[in-house]
Amino acid sequence: MPSKVFLAVDLGASGGRVLAGLLDGQVLEMAEVHRFNHAPVNMHGRLYWRLFDLWANVLHGLREAQGTYGERIVSVGVDAWGVDFGLLDRRGELLAAPVAYRDSRTQGEFERTFAVVPREEIFAATGIQFMEINTLYQLRAAQRLGSPPLDRAGRLLMMPDLFHWMLTGVAANEQTIASTTQLYDPRTQGWSDDLIARLHLPRELFGRLIAPGTSLGPLLPEVVAETGLAGVEVVVPGSHDTASAVLAVPAAGENWCYLSSGTWSLMGIEAAAPVLTAEAYRWNFTNEAGVAGTNRLLKNISGLWLVQECQRIWRMEGRPYDWQQLAHLAAQAEPLRSLIDVDDPRLLAPRDMPAAIVSLCREAGQPAPATHGAIVRCALESLALKYREVLEHLERLRGARIDQIHIVGGGSQNGLLCQMTADACERPVLAGPMEATAIGNVLMQAIAAGAIADVAQARAVVRQSVKLLDYLPDESRNWRSVAPTTH
Structure with missing residues (x-):
């Protein structure tokens, strides 16, 4: 019986890969399909991720995988780094390229935020360590600077959520990546509504939370036309790359x-x-x-x-x-x-x-x-x-x-x-293993499919x-x- 194939799109802060996980009984073989480097670009003093270059490389990798593995491919899932995000408007259209976490806009945001909600209370609500790159401080900085995309935003999607939306058209927030925002309550496993309200952040940005292993359905028709991956489901892994790595x-x-x-x-x-x-x-x-x-x-x-x-x-x-x-x-x-x-x-x-x-x-x-x-x-x-x-x-x-x-x-x-x-x-x-993140991504898809x-x-x-x-x-x-x- 031919091995089942699960595709992992693994996006790191300096490079990305599309890998195929070939599962034959209790043995997993990983094969690299496409690897690429990437880095943010500075424009008008702001550091942005090259989102459309990333997307083009993802599509290229999926197309290569289809040419190699064809009908054996069961599903695909995306994992990526934490804290960064993209914004959709209220009609569901992308507003701007995501800003990279190493951008300088969050400098000094700790003090401004703690003046509104004390540091101890933020930790009590979220249990997350304090880093000025966290999504919370990125949003506060964007709000302070009068960011036009934030003013028009209807949904916030973390980086892997954004790519899952690009693949399926479904806007959803996966739990493991949501937990990196410092706006997630680990006890309720939901958004920290009280903290969001106290920080005067728009509640509508934060959508329904889904667990690793959730199927978002088939690829969009235009993605199928671009890649040839007909009949392939998109299954959300532990989409924070560390969550996938720990599974492996x-x-x-x-x-x-x-x-x-x-x-x-x-x-x-x-x-x-x-x-x-x-x-x-x-x-x-x-x-x-x-x-x-x-x-x-x-x-x-x-x-x-x-x-x-x-x-x-x-x-x-x-x-x-x-x-x-x-x-x-x-x-x-x-x-x-x-x-x-x-x-x-x-x-x-x-x-x-x-x-x-x-x-x-x-x-x-x-x-x-x-x-x-x-x-x-x-x-x-x-x-x-x-x-x-x-x-x-x-x-x-x-x-x-x-x-x-x-x-x-x-x-x-x-x-x-x-x-x-x-x-x-x-x-x-x-x-x-070296490819722990991609392996964990594949394993979560395999669990969802009942293969593990x-x-x-x-x-x-x-x-x-x-x-x-x-x-x-x-x-x-x-x-x-x-x-x-x-x-």
Whole structure:
């Protein structure tokens, strides 16, 4: 019997992919159909996502998938990064390209917002960590600036919701991505109507919430004409990319945490209920919706963005390093010499990342890294120390020891960072799968189709299908003597 094929559109903040998941019984094979890079564009001082380039690449990928897999394709679903959104007018037409979260319009929005609703009350209502890039502060900034699209808006769609609407014409808000807005109540699993009202945001923007696994129906006729995908359903996965990645964590039992490692690092645990304690608030943890009604207690940490931006600058300077070359240079540099706070706001969108890292080292009283390898080693070791701090906080919040760290996503292929994480945290690390987000997207579609029974079986499929790498702590390196630099 031919394997069933599920298509995952996986959109990250620096690149996108269309992948095919071929499920044959309890074995899943992932095949890349189309991959592309993308980045926001600056226009009149505002940073926008190139929405129509993204859409053209999605259509191209779906068309290629149809040519390869034909009638075996069951469904397609989209996952993407959190917090960003598009707006439809009251007739259901797109108003403008979405603004990118690294845009400067939200600077200073914390203070203005907390003057209306105190910080503690926002956390009590939503359980979400405080980042000025959150949808809440983007909306407040747009409102303050008199944004014409917001004035005319009838619906808000988060990025994956927007692409599901482009595919089907159905405007719906999926729970896991809605939970990144800081306008979602994790206890009721609905919009926080009280907070929306107190912040004077238009309630009509926030539509019906749907759970992962919901079918939105068939593709629009024009999409079928463009791609050839007749008879294919659109099934919503855990459309926040981290929700899909966590579904693909190949874990068993309970004493584990995940680290989704890519442009951002997201480290956390699955919890049965939101954790809204004073410690969770003080440590700026977040409670986001997961698949199957779970709660993801996690911490957002700046991730491989630090190294990606160094790569970009060095490429412009005529040194086009690949990841393997950078890892080799970093491995040759002196260990534990220069450390920074990876979550310093000045690293969110600097013009020159290597210069910013060197500047922060000097400011923190650390030796300034003098080579490209030393800069990369500083970034990776600082990330590993941040992971140790977050692990300790997770254990406090959970009330029990965490025995193993699962690293998924692109960072699972960075052996140097995986080993540093094992050493710094003094825990074994199991690395893989790399394509966790797309795999989780496919698995949710397969659960919806009845091809996989539940989350536990989905994770068993990952364990059977993917080669995983073990990293054990190296006790010869004394990471315990090094204190993390926290902003």
